Amino acid sequence: MARARYKSLVDRFAADIRSGQLTPGTRLPTHRQLALREKMSLVTASRVYAELEAMGLVSGETGRGTFVREISLSADLGIIQQSVAADMLDLNFNYPSLPSQTELLRNALRQLASSGDLEALLRYQPHGGRPHERACVSRYLSNHRLNIAAKNVLLVNGAQHGLAITVMGLLKPGDVVAADALTYPGFKILAEIYGLELVSIPAKDHGPDLDELERLCQRRRIRAIYCMPTLHNPLGWVMKAGQRNRLVELAQKHHLLIIEDAVYAYLAESPPLPLAMLAPETTVYISGFSKNVAPGMRVGAVAAPEKWIPSLERAIRATAWNTPAVMTAIICEWIEDGTVARLEEEKREDARLRQSAARELLAGLDYISHPSSYFIWLPLADEVRADQVVMALQEKLVSVSTAEPFATSKHVPHAIRLALGSLDLPTLRKALATVRHVIKLQTDL
Incomplete structure (x- = not known):
């Protein structure tokens, strides 16, 4: 009978929320108040709210x-790319592109069509890529301060595929992986699908709290750490050399696999050495050409110790067999003729211009960013709720993400992430002005 009362209370709350009688942002009674009001135990009252939270109706x-x-929003709020209205201003996803890139691709396809090697691109490729292309990407990585032999480089279908084969090849379901309290949503999805347990490392001084990481390692049997030391997404930090050395020491002391995500590293000028240079025997370094060249170029690179190459190649075989031959050929040609280096420099300058526009248009708001990154992290005032800000912006045809897709901790901060790389500069300025206006209105309310 008590269970029937508890279930009917859950149903009553759910109906009131779905009908709009309880509006988004309404503060519900405390657990103790609910228990007194409904004449039930505190444990049962807590169970009511837990079930409503599991249904996505309360937080x-x-x-x-x-x-x-706010239940009219997608539950993913940025994890899964969704089609949006043609006039929606997208500050949710980054796909930075320069006006010259379409003509670059047209010319590259013409050149490829007249090459003598075209027939080879129709066949299956070696799982890790053709030797000369692995050597080409090895030279590219050396320009980003990672000196590694071609035999230790594997070509993959973008950086996300690189993360997937690392998880599949080197980790097991049930393994515990440490990750920043705010981290890349694509890795969270992988962890969920593959049955990994993520434990959260708080942020501290432009990097993870390494004292807390050590305490975690003492309490738990942590198998790996996933990190973005150079241009962290979404917080934009570049870890200092001393922090990197300390992280490597902890990894070696506690036998941690380091998964180093460097997909945005090209945006940082003269960063410290990659973790893969400091700990080459315990680090998998993952990069790609989606951000520095174009998302449609599904080519990525995984650099790893020789002992792990066979396991990673098996994972490539199981998932995609080999990288797209045509795209890889174009990327390698652009590496050799300097096109990739030029695009990276132009995009660093483009990102700086966008950050400059943000500083002007978001003046007075306390946000976190890097001067040459394509994103901004904007914590909200205590009285402002992120889901209401996102909904208000959607009504004004601006799409942003809350903190939920990025959070690995139970506590999800009220904040939004702004991706700056998907709109032309005049349109971006318009969208940022709208963001400032909406946040001010919500704060005043």
Whole structure:
């Protein structure tokens, strides 16, 4: 009978939320108040809210209470790319492109069509890529301060595929992986699908809190750490040399596999050495050509110790067999003729211009960014709720992401991430002005 009462209370709350009688942002009674009002135990009251939270209807926030969520928003809020209205201004995804890139591709296809090697591109490729192309990417990585032999470089279908084969080839379901409290959503999805347990490392001084990482290693049997030491997404930090050395020491002391995501590293000028140079025997370094060249060029690179290459190649075989031969040929040609280096320099300058526009248009808002990154992390004031900001912006045809897709901790901060790389500069300025206007209105309310 008690269970029937508890279930009917859940259903009553759910109906009120879905009908709009309980509006988004409404603070619900505390667990104790609900227990007294409904004449039930505190444990049962807590179970009511837990079930509503599991249904995606409320969110419990430590120190603040339990609030009705904005259920008209996608539950993913940025994890999965969705089609949006043609006039929606996209500050959710980054696909930075320069006006010259279309003509570059047209010319590259013409050149490839007249090459003598075209027939070879129709056949299956070696799982890790053709030797001369692995050597080409090895030379490219050396320009980014990672000196590694071609035999230790594998070509993959973009950086996300690189992360996937690393998880499949080197980790097992149930393994515990440390990751930043705010991290790349694509890795969170991989961890969920593959049955990894993510433990959260808080942020501290432009990098992960390494003291907390050590405490985690002492309490738990952690198998790996996933990190972005150079141009962290979404916080934009570049870890200092001393922080990197300390992280490597901890990894070696506790036998951690380091997964180094360097997909945005090209945007940072003169960063410290990659972790893969400091700990080559324990680090898998993952990069790609989606951000520095174009998302449609599904080519990535995984650099790893020789002992792990066979396992990673098996994972490539199981997932995609080999990298797209035509795209790889074009990327390698662009590496050799300097096109990739030129695009990276132009995009660094493009990102700086966009950050400059953001500083002007978001003046007075306390946000976190790197001066040459394509994203901004914007924490909201205590009284402002992220889901309501996102909904208000959607009504004004601006798409942004909340912190939810990025959070690995139970506590999800009220913040939004702004991706700056998908709109032309005048349109970006318009979108940022709208963001500032909406946040000010929500703060005033």
